[in-house]
Structures are given as structure tokens and as C-alpha cells.
Amino acid sequence: MNTLFIGKNMLFLPEVDSTNTYAINLLRNVNTIEGTVIYTNNQTKGKGQRGAVWLTEIGKNLTFSVILKPRNFSINNSFYLSKITALACYDVLTEILNNSQFDIKIKWPNDILVNQKKIAGILIENNLNGSSIQHSIIGVGLNVNQNKFDELLNSATSIFNETNKEFELHNVLNLFCSKLEKWYLMLNENKFDQISNSYLTLLFGLNEINEFSTTDGNTFKGEIIGVNKNGRLEIKKNNGEILNFDVKEIKLVID
Numbered sequence: 001m002n003t004l005f006i007g008k009n010m011l012f013l014p015e016v017d018s019t020n021t022y023a024i025n026l027l028r029n030v031n032t033i034e035g036t037v038i039y040t041n042n043q044t045k046g047k048g049q050r051g052a053v054w055l056t057e058i059g060k061n062l063t064f065s066v067i068l069k070p071r072n073f074s075i076n077n078s079f080y081l082s083k084i085t086a087l088a089c090y091d092v093l094t095e096i097l098n099n100s101q102f103d104i105k106i107k108w109p110n111d112i113l114v115n116q117k118k119i120a121g122i123l124i125e126n127n128l129n130g131s132s133i134q135h136s137i138i139g140v141g142l143n144v145n146q147n148k149f150d151e152l153l154n155s156a157t158s159i160f161n162e163t164n165k166e167f168e169l170h171n172v173l174n175l176f177c178s179k180l181e182k183w184y185l186m187l188n189e190n191k192f193d194q195i196s197n198s199y200l201t202l203l204f205g206l207n208e209i210n211e212f213s214t215t216d217g218n219t220f221k222g223e224i225i226g227v228n229k230n231g232r233l234e235i236k237k238n239n240g241e242i243l244n245f246d247v248k249e250i251k252l253v254i255d
Contacts, residue, residue: 005035006066006184007177013038017045019065020125020139027127027135032067035181039064039173043141060146061158062169066138066180071188073133079231080192081124082110083199084183085138089120090202091179092142092172096159105204108224108233109247112142113204116254117157119143138180144172155254200226204252209238211253214245219253 001007009032016022019038026032043056043063056063068081086106093104093114105113112120123139143158145166160166186195200206205224212235213219222237232244 001174001177003035003178003181004185005033006181007035007037007174009033009036011036011038013040015042015044016040018043018139019063020123020137021045023065023067023137024125024127027067027137034067034069035177036067037064037173037177038067056141056143057146057148061144062140062142062173062176064140064173066140066177068136068138068184070133070136075126075128075131075133076230077192078124078126078133078136079109079227079229080187080195081126081133081136081138082122082231083195084187085122085124085140085180086110086112087183087195087198087202088176088180089122089140089142091182092176093119093159095175096167096172097162102162104202106199106202107204107252108227109231114157114162116204117155119157119159119162140176142172142176144169196227203227213251213253215249224252 013022019040023038026038040063042058089112090104090106093112097104097114103115107113110122111118120140120142125137125139127134143156145160146158147160149156183195203224207223207225209221209223211219211221220237222235224233225236225242226234228234228244232246233250234242234244236242
């Protein structure tokens with residue numbers, strides 16, 4: 001493992017309900033070192049955004065969690081953890097896939113798309129000490145070798161589906177650890193602007209007219225113009241009005 005600390009301590013579980021839940025319970029009972037990675041071949045109750053379930057074929061994909069312990073890191077900056085994780089996923093995919101053939105984007109808040117199909121999802125859970133993050137659980141699901149998806153998930157893809165090649169899961173995990181560590185060290189150096197600019201340039205739908213639906217059933221057209229420091233999506237409506245939304249308040253409709 002060519003890293004300083006992320007992935008130096010790896011814990012493999014043949015089966016677990018959720019690597020995030022396991023990591024949370026582990027931290028309650030053990031003084032776990034920063035950078036510990038928990039991964040499994042079979043996550044039976046994987047968690048996704050908006051309370052969704054992350055489904056994955058046994059032994060085909062990566063489902064794992066990374067324990068981080070940011071120093072003096074305010075909860076107000078917590079979305080930067082989502083940004084660096086999404087950027088690490090992007091870096092992994094660009095190293096494996098040919099950028100000239102694949103459109104790799106980050107779909108707010110932290111899904112990763114390849115040619116508008118979901119290939120990875122991120123769920124971050126933080127434990128607080130006052131207004132600071134005591135530790136953070138970075139949960140990632142990355143579709144690697146799965147080649148068939150439920151018909152309800154026809155918007156999903158995998159590295160195998162895009163390349164017609166199987167990849168050694170542990171090698172892909174090691175690559176992710178090195179990419180995440182690069183961005184995490186930048187975060188510890190307070191390079192917020194560099195991280196935000198990199199995230200924004202890769203944001204799916206940026207400065208494009210798209211349809212959005214809100215949790216109260218309304219739909220409207222507008223364009224994403226940015227993401228504020230609290231991770232809220234900024235959308236400019238056709239009438240020029242600028243609105244911002246939390247993750248549970250808005251959904252981008254992809255045809």
C-alpha cells in the first residue's frame with residue numbers, strides 16, 4: 001500500500017450488514033487508528049442517500065468504509081469530506097477508463113456517473129464533539145465487476161460493463177486509498193478553494209438547463225450554478241430566481 005496511513009490497517013469481513021455501521025460500532029469500543037478501512041464481499045443492508053438501500057452482487061464490487069479523524073474540523077465544512085471522496089472516485093475511474101471515451105461526472109451531492117449511469121455512491125456519517133467533527137465514516141460503493149443489474153437499476157453501470165474487463169478488487173481499493181489520501185492531505189492544509197474548484201468543474205449539469213423535482217411534488221426547469229459552502233445546491237430558475245436546496249429537498253431528473 002503506497003500511502004502514509006489510509007489503508008495501512010485493513011479489516012476484511014466476509015459478510016456484514018453495513019460497513020458504515022460496523023465502523024461506527026468499532027469506534028465506540030476500540031481506539032481505531034485513522035485511515036482504517038473496513039471492506040466486505042457481501043453487504044446485506046448497505047445504506048445510500050435519502051434512506052435508500054445500496055444493492056450489490058456478492059463478491060463483484062467494492063463496498064467499504066474509511067475512518068478519518070479530521071483535526072479541528074468544523075461541522076460547517078463537513079461537505080468538503082463529500083467533495084474529496086467524490087474527487088478520489090473520479091481519479092480512480094480516470095486512471096482505469098479512457099477519458100476520451102467516457103464522460104465521468106460527479107452528480108450532486110456525491111454520486112459518480114459514467115456516461116450518465118451511476119457507477120458509485122458515497123455516504124458519509126460524522127460523529128461530533130461540540131461543533132467539531134470527532135471522526136468521519138466515509139462509506140463508498142463502487143461497481144467494479146458486476147455485469148447485470150436489476151431492471152429497476154437500468155441507470156447503473158460498472159467498470160466491467162464499460163471496459164469488458166474484470167479487475168482485481170483489492171487493487172482498485174488500494175488505488176482509491178491513495179487518491180483519497182491525496183485529497184485528504186490537501187483538506188488538512190486548508191486548500192478549500194482548490195478542492196471546491198475541482199469539484200465544481202466535474203459537476204454534472206453545471207450551467208445546463210435541466211428538470212428538477214422537489215420533495216413536495218413540484219417540478220421546474222433551471223440550471224445548476226454552484227454548490228455553497230454548506231453543500232447546498234444552487235439553482236438558477238428560468239425566471240432568474242436563485243434557489244438553494246439541501247440533499248433531501250431536490251432531485252435532478254435524468255431522462
